[in-house]
Structures are given as C-alpha cells and as structure tokens.
Amino acid sequence: MNLRRLNHVVALADTLHFARAAAAAHLSQPAFSRSIQAIENDLGIRLFDRDVGDVRPTRAGEFVIERARKLLFEARCLQRDVELYRDSQLGDTAFGVGPLLTATLMPRALVALRRLHPQVALRMEVGNWVQLLESLRTESIEFFAADVRDMPGDAALDIQLIGGQQAGLYVRAGHPLAGREHMLQDVWTYGLAAPKLLSPSKVELAALLGLPAGQEAALALECDNYGLLKTVALTTDTVLGATNAAVRGELESGALVRLVVHGWQSPPSSTGIVCLRGRTASPAAKATVAAIVRAAAEINV
Template identity: 85%
Template sequence: MDLRRLSHVVALADTLHFARAAEAVHLSQPAFSRSIQAIESELGIRPFERDVGDVRPTPAGEFVIERARKLLFEARCLQRDVDLYRDSQLGDTPFGVGPLLTATLMPRALVALRREHPQVALRMEVGNWLQLLESLRSENIEFFAADVRDMPRDAALDIQLIGGQPAHLYVRAGHPLAGREHTLQEVWAYGLAVPKLLSPSKVELAALLGLPEGQEVTIALECDNYGMLKTVALTTDTVLGATTAAVGEELESGRLVRLIVHGWQSPTSTTGIVRLRGRTSSPAAKVAISAIVRAAGEINV
C-alpha cells in the first residue's frame, strides 16, 4: 500500500476540499484527483462522497482514514528513530505536564534528565489535562503527565498510573489559626486558595459546611499556578490547599504550617502518564517517562 497516497486521503479528510488538499500536499488538482482514484481502485471502496461543492467521508472512508493516520504516524516515528539510532542519538521529545506535577515531580525529574542525558532536547508544555489531551491528539506532544482523576475513559488512550498525592490545608507562620485544631467552618472564614484540580466539588464542600442541599460555595481563589497560590498564602490570611510535595520548602523553613481541620476531606490526586494507544514512544520520550516515574517513587506519591 502506497503511504504517499494514504497521506493524500488524510489531507482530503482534513480539508474536505480537493483544491486545498492538493495544495497541502504540493500537487496539482488533477494529479491529486488521480491519486485518490488510484487508491479507490486499489482498496475497492469509495472513501469519499463527492457532490457538487461537498466532500465527506463515507463510513468505509472513516475506517480507512483512521487506520491511515496511524500508519502514517508510525512511519514518521520509524524514520525518526532510525535516524536517531543510526547517529547514536536519543533526539528530542515534546511532552506535557499538569500544574501539580510542575510544582512537585518535574524539578526532580528534569534535574535527573539533564544529568543523565544531557544530549536530550526537551520541550515541556504546561497545562490542564484538557489542554494537554488536545495537544496529544494533534501530535504536538508525545505524552503528558498529569492528574487524570477527571479524564473520561477513552480506548484511544494508554494511561500508566504512577501514584497520587493527598492534599492538606496550610497557613503562614503566625496565622490566627496556626497551632490548634479547627472546624472547617472556622477555616472557611479566612478564604480557601486551591489549585482547581485538587479542589473538592463545591457541592461536597457545601455539605461539609452545613449549607442547604443543592447550594454551592464560592472558593476564594482557584488557580493552577502554585507559585501564585503560595505567595497569596504567605502574605495574607488565606488558607492554602495543596499537597505536601508542593509546599515542601515552605514547610521545612517554617514559613507554612499544616492545619488540623475537623471535617476536611483531603482529595487525593491520581497521577498518570498518558499516551496515544498503539503509538511507539521515541527514545527521548522513554527516558523522560522513566525519569518522571522514578521521581514519583522518590517523593512517595
């Protein structure tokens, strides 16, 4: 089967327009049309319906297009890896990381990678799992590591679970709440600052606070930037919800202290490495994933 012709099928599926697809693959429109006709003849099916001014995949075409994308992706991966192995290199890898891991695992993982594989070039994209999943599907990144609790099940994804981190409540040293136990109602009066993905549902918090059924609460500050959250907690009376790993330095220095709060349910993250199922990881991606998994074990997540 001709991979070049399969790439023409994918181009037409992406543009749904013969002229634009032909331009995308640098062919004249007549030559592009002949290529589509040739693969129709080779496969014995009609991948596209072609009405006046309208191009759309047939059910059989949808099947072919999905498989063609996978074949073309693997062909690109094979060529990349052959080039790297031939030149005795690991190459580079673009990958994504969620906000929690950016503040906890990644400093340790990146230090290890730079020490053990200084020849590897890394491009790290930070975002929530929705943003990272979009980048993964569009092949802008090879994999991502994030809190995957809220991700829907998807047969197209391969998720490797590597642990989780419980969240607790912290305040600055000298805070009026520091040094004794409290109820959640007492803590709530000072305002809660949390990363969005570690926040309990507003309905659950309302129940814990004894609010009427169905009523939601308003969290003082939801932000996935841990540096910003810690700055607010260290300079105001706002209560911080975070994992121990995310505030390790501040706890060690005594700038933050953990609160004991009756009624607080510490939501635990679920850390996962997410890849497209059936896709071969590059050598650089493999060493990056290995470093992240080791870092997760070292901080006991």
Template identity: 75%
Template sequence: MDLRRLSHVVSLADTLHFARAAEAAHLSQPAFSRSIQTIESELGIRLFDREVGAVRPTPAGEFVIERARKLLFEARCLQREVDLYRDSKLGDTAFGVGPLLSESLMPQALVELRQRYPKIALRMEGGNWIQLLQRLRTENIEFFAADVRDMPDDASLDIQLIGGQPGHLYARAGHPLAGRVCTPLEAWDYGVAAPKLPSTPKAEFAALLGLPSGQAPEVALECDNYSVLKTVVLATDTVLAATDAALGSELVSGALVRLRVKNWSSAPSSTGIVRLHGRTPSPMAREVMACIARVASGINV
C-alpha cells in the first residue's frame, strides 16, 4: 500500500476539497484526482462521494481514513526515530506550556537548558490546555506542560503529573481589601482577572459566591498571559486569581499582596506533562521534560 496515496486520502478527508488538498500535496488537481482514483481501484471500494460542490467520505472511506491516520502517524514516528538513531544527536524541539508554568517555572527551566545546551534551538508555545492539545495532536509540538484537571481521559495521551499548588486571590499594595479579612463577594465586586479557569476552581468560586447550581462566576478579565494580568492588577483595583509561584517577585517586593478571604479554600492545581501515547520523544524533548519536572519539584507548581 502506497503511503503517499494514503496521505492524499487523509488530506482530502481533512479539506473535503480536491483543489485545496491537491495544493497541500503540491500536485496539480488532475494528478491528485488520479491518485485518489488509483487507491480506490487498488482497494476495490469507493472512498469519497463526489457531488457538485461537495466531497464526502463514504462509510468505507471513513473506515479506511481512520486507519490511514494511524498508519501515517506510525510511519512518521519510525522515520523520526531512525533519523535520531542514525544521527546520534539531541536535535531541536518544540513544546507547549500553560499560563501558570510560563510565569512560574519556565524562566528557571529555560535558563538551565540554555546553559547546558547553548547550541540547541528550542521553541516554546504558550496557551491554555485546549489550545496546546490541538497543537499536540497535529504534531506541531512534541509535548506540553499545563494544568491538566480538565484533560479528557484519553488513551491516546500519556500524562505525567509533576505537582500542584493551591490558588489564591491577590491585589496591589494599598488596595481597599488589603490588610483585612474580606468576603469572596467583596473581592469579586472589584472584578477578578485570571487565565482560563479549569472547572474545579470555577465550581469553588461559584460555591463561595453562593451562585445557583450550574451557574459559572463571571471573570472580569480572562487572559492566558500572566504578565498582562499583573500589569492590569498593579494599576487598578482588579483582583488577580493566581498562585504564589506565579507572583514570586511581586510578592517578595510587596507590590502584590495575598488577600485574606473569609472561608477561602482552594484545591491544588494538577500540573502535568502531556504527550502522545506511543510517540518516542526526541532526546532533547526528554531533556526538557526532565528539566521541567525537576524545577517543578522545587517550587511546587
């Protein structure tokens, strides 16, 4: 079976458009169409229904496409592992990091990695776990590290837990709520800024605020960049949902203070390293993952 033609089948299934799929395969449309016709002839089944202005996989096509994706994935893994074995070198790597780790853990981890491997190129992508999971599935990154409390129970993923830390509410020094015990509702009335919240802290906030079952608390400013969030909180009366690890220097300097919130209780985050099951990480990816886990063990993120 021709892997190249299988890749054409998958590309057509993804685009549902012969011209776009042909362009992605760097072929003329007639040549691409012949490739699809050839594999249909070889298999003895019709993979796609071609109607005016529409392309749809047949039931037989869906059956083949699902298995073609797995076969192509394994072929890429094999080629990659052979290349690594042949070259006997670390190689460059790309990975993703969630908002909390980007602020609290990665500065230290990246310093260590740059000191140890100054000639290696690293590409770090930020985002919440939903965005990073999409990048992982399309193999744009080798792995990502983030809060995994809302991650699906998926056999196609391997998750290595590396720590956690409870969240709190913070405000600028001199904030009207600083230095005294406040209620959750008082803090919320000033507007809360946070990255995309997992379901657990959302439920905690809802319970503290006495919201009806199923109603989510309103976040005044949602942003997955902690540097932006801190800038806003330092300049306004907005309250920040974060962890001590994400605000190390600001807490030490006293620019930000942790609010004393009545009846406050927050379950620790659950930080993990996520990668595709069955995918052998590159040597450099293994080094980066080990470094992240090592730094996490020292600061409990």
C-alpha cells in the first residue's frame, strides 16, 4: 500500500476539489489526478465520482478513506515514536481539559508530571467537552479529560472513567444562611452561581422551586470559570454551587462553609479520559494520562 497515494486520497476527500487537493499535496493537478487514478487501478474500485464541478467519495471510497486516515495516523505515530525512542525522550503532547478538572485535578497532575518528566513539552487546551471533542476529531489534541456525563455514546471514542467529584452549595463565612439548614427556596433568594455542568436545567430548577407550570428559573450567574465563581461567592451573598474538590482550600481555611439544603439535587461529576479508538498514544500522552489518573484518585471524594 502506497502511503503517499493514500495521503492524496485523504487530501481529495477533505477538499472535494482536485486543484485544491493537488496544491495541498504540492503537485500539479495532472500529476495528482494520475495518482488518484493509479490507486483506484491498484485497488480495482472507484473511490470518487467526478461530475462537472463536483467531486464526492463513492461508498467504496468512504470505506477506504476511513481506513486510510487510521493508517496514516498510525504511520505518523510510528515515525514520531521511533524518533523519540532513538533519542531516549518522551517528546511532547497536546491535550484538552474541561473547566472543572482545570480547577481541581490539573494543578496537582501538572506539578507531578513536571517533577517526573521535566523534559516533556505540553500544550493544554481548556474548553467544554463539545469544543474538546472537535479538537480531538481533527487530531489537534491526542486526548482530553473532562466531565463526560452528558457526552453521547460514540463508537469512534474510547472513554476511560476515572471517578467523579461530589457537589454541594457553599456560602462565605458570616453569610446569613451559614450554620442552619434551609429549603432551596430560602437559598434561591440570595442568587445561585454555578458552572453549567453542575446546574440543573431551568425546567428542573422550576420544579424544585415549586414554580407554576411553564415558568422557568435561571441562575444568578452561570460560568465555567471557577476562580471567578469563588470570588463572587467570597465577596457577596451569592450562593456557590461547586464540587468539594473545587473549594477544598476555602473550606479548610474557613472562608467558605457548606450549606445543608433540602431539595437541591446535583449529581457528582463523572470524569473520563477520552481518545479516538484505535489510536496509539504517544509516550508523553501516556505519562500525562497517568498523572491525571493519579491526581483523580487522590482528590475524588
């Protein structure tokens, strides 16, 4: 199997245009067309339909293109790992992390990783799982770690579950609600700030608060920046919804206290390491995943 020609097949599948694909492959259009024709002849099947001004894969082409992407990816991984093995290095990796883990797991994981493997170069992308999944599919990151409760099933993904974090409601020390049990309606009057993934839907909130049918309830502040959420809760009477791990330091110092609230439901997060199925992780990615898994085991409560 000629990897160079497979690259040309994938380039044409990505652009659906012979001239643009030829330019991406640094070939003249006639030479690029001959390469596509040659692999079709070798395989004995037509990979692309070529109508006037329109190029699209055949069903056989879609099958070959999917396998070609995997084969080319593995070839790149092999080239990278051979070079790293030769030079006795772990190399580098790019990965993604969700907002919750950025505030809880990653400080611990990155410190441990830098101490164990100071030669590793890392690029960390922060975003929600929708954004990170797009980056994973385009192979701009090798894996991501995030709360995967809301992720739909996908046969193209491997998800390694590594635990979760319990959530609660918190207020600053000296808050009027501190030290007593409350109903959710009492808490609601002060306004609730929480990250999106830990908050019920507006319909669920309305039901919990006993609002009339059809009436929605909205958070006072919905934000995935945990530092900002904590700042608001520490300096105002706003009630904070967060995981225990995200506010551990403030709880230990006494700056925040946990409320006992009847009627509030917030399921624990579900942390997962997500990668493309069938892809070989780089040595640096394996070391990074191991550091994240260890950090999760240490802080998940």
